[in-house]
Structures are given as structure tokens and as C-alpha cells.
Amino acid sequence: MGDKTLDIENVYTAYDKADVLEGVSLSVRPGRITCLLGSNGVGKTTLIRSILGLTAPREGRITFGGRDITGMSTHRVIATGIACIPEGRKVFPKLTVTENLRIGAYQVKAEAAIRERMNEAYEIFPRLAERRSQLAGTLSGGEQAMLSIGRGLMSSPDLLLIDEPSLGLSPLFVKENFNVIQRINERGVTVFLVEQNVRQTLAISHYGYVLGKGRVVAEGEPDTLTDNEEVNQAYFG
Numbered sequence: 494m495g496d497k498t499l500d501i502e503n504v505y506t507a508y509d510k511a512d513v514l515e516g517v518s519l520s521v522r523p524g525r526i527t528c529l530l531g532s533n534g535v536g537k538t539t540l541i542r543s544i545l546g547l548t549a550p551r552e553g554r555i556t557f558g559g560r561d562i563t564g565m566s567t568h569r570v571i572a573t574g575i576a577c578i579p580e581g582r583k584v585f586p587k588l589t590v591t592e593n594l595r596i597g598a599y600q601v602k603a604e605a606a607i608r609e610r611m612n613e614a615y616e617i618f619p620r621l622a623e624r625r626s627q628l629a630g631t632l633s634g635g636e637q638a639m640l641s642i643g644r645g646l647m648s649s650p651d652l653l654l655i656d657e658p659s660l661g662l663s664p665l666f667v668k669e670n671f672n673v674i675q676r677i678n679e680r681g682v683t684v685f686l687v688e689q690n691v692r693q694t695l696a697i698s699h700y701g702y703v704l705g706k707g708r709v710v711a712e713g714e715p716d717t718l719t720d721n722e723e724v725n726q727a728y729f730g
């Protein structure tokens with residue numbers, strides 16, 4: 494059960510000279526689904542890269558459970574209990590479903606623990622259990638999305654970062670995957686959900702932030718965000 498807060502304080506991140514993130518601050522509280530909404534190119538993935546130590550912030554601070562993880566190597570960030578499901582899913586196409594899941598548990602030594610987690614993943618995704626020996630590259634897009642979530646769960650994370658899970662999926666799979674994210678959260682995993690799909694994301698979130706160009710332009714409970722005129726302006730305008 495996750496009990497650690499992820500705190501992002503005044504983070505500036507740049508790839509070359511120009512800052513993509515210009516002083517982002519937000520909190521992902523334990524046990525909740527917190528979402529970050531924003532249109533193309535505002536810096537959502539860059540924020541995830543900053544958390545994971547893939548692109549270190551040039552200024553600001555990121556802490557997880559009070560521990561400073563700013564600019565830490567990705568390997569060490571993951572060891573603190575954070576897992577990430579990247580945009581575009583990225584399963585290993587030539588490996589089976591089971592082999593893909595095992596990769597998610599690469600930091601786990603005990604075979605019994607790996608088995609237990611795998612059974613849990615198959616319980617959450619019966620559709621994957623039926624296809625456990627199938628090559629991941631032959632799964633449908635929606636099934637690959639499930640597999641990438643399942644793989645993220647194999648490290649038993651406290652916090653799951655999910656980057657645009659609805660991207661390129663049919664409405665039915667989007668609905669199914671969002672249901673799964675909600676169920677995973679009910680099992681005690683804290684979720685930071687980065688999305689463009691406003692309505693469905695807010696429907697499952699406890700709290701939300703809206704990223705404008707490089708900075709947070711609004712935050713609040715889902716109800717207040719749906720009706721907020723400024724949000725609609727910033728987001729769609």
C-alpha cells in the first residue's frame with residue numbers, strides 16, 4: 494500500500510536552451526488517482542522524464558516520500574517504488590506475454606514473489622491470461638496496452654506513472670483500461686495519470702492539474718475542473 498507523496502516543486506527542465514517546463518509544482522498524494530491534463534506539446538512527457546531521471550531538471554526539487562529524487566538515476570528512482578507505463582505502450586514484440594511480464598519484475602529476485610505477482614496480473618487481466626504464450630507483437634493494440642500496465646505492476650510499485658494510456662485506442666478499450674486503472678488504485682497503488690482525454694480521465698481521478706505551456710494553469714477536484722471556463726480556454730484555446 495503506497496503511503497508516499499510525490500512532490501514536484503518549481504521544476505524547470507530544458508532539452509537544449511529553452512525551458513520546456515517553467516516552474517511546475519504539484520503533489521501526487523498517496524492512495525489517489527491524480528491526473529495531469531494538457532494538450533500536445535505542453536510538456537507532460539517531459540515532466541515524467543524529469544521524475545524518472547531521464548532528463549534531469551535544471552532547477553527545482555522532486556521528492557518521493559520525503560526523499561529527494563531530483564536527478565537521481567532512473568534505476569534508483571525505480572527502486573524507490575515508482576514504475577512507469579510509457580506513452581505508446583512499447584511491449585517487446587518478439588517475447589511472449591509471460592516473458593514481457595517477467596521483465597517488469599527484473600529487480601525481484603525471489604521466484605515465488607514473481608509468480609505471485611504474475612498471477613495477480615493475470616487476475617486483473619484475464620484476457621492476457623488466455624494469451625500468456627502468445628507473442629506480444631501479435632496482440633491487439635488494446636491488449637498491448639493491458640500488457641504494458643501489467644508489466645508496470647510486476648515491480649509492486651507504490652506509485653504508477655501512466656503516460657497517455659488512451660492514445661490510439663478504440664473507445665471500448667479506453668473504457669476498459671480506465672476501469673483497470675481504477676481497480677489498481679483501489680488495491681492501494683497511487684496513480685499519476687497523464688492524459689489528453691479530459692472527460693474520462695476526470696471521471697476516475699480524485700484530483701487534477703492542467704498543464705498549459707510549461708506551467709500548471711489550473712488545479713482542483715474533478716467537478717471544479719470540468720466546469721472551469723479558464724481551463725477550457727487554456728486547454729482548448
Ligand SMILES: Nc1ncnc2c1ncn2[C@@H]1O[C@H](COP(=O)(O)OP(=O)(O)OP(=O)(O)O)[C@@H](O)[C@H]1O
Pocket residue numbers: 508509513531532533534535536537538539540689
Ligand atoms: N528529446 C527532446 N529534445 C528536444 N526537445 C524535445 C525532446 N523531447 C520533447 N521535446 C520538446 O519538448 C516539448 C514538450 O514535449 P512533451 O513530449 O513533453 O509534450 P507532451 O505534453 O507530452 O506532448 P504530447 O501529448 O504530444 O505527447 C515539445 O516542444 C517537444 O518538441
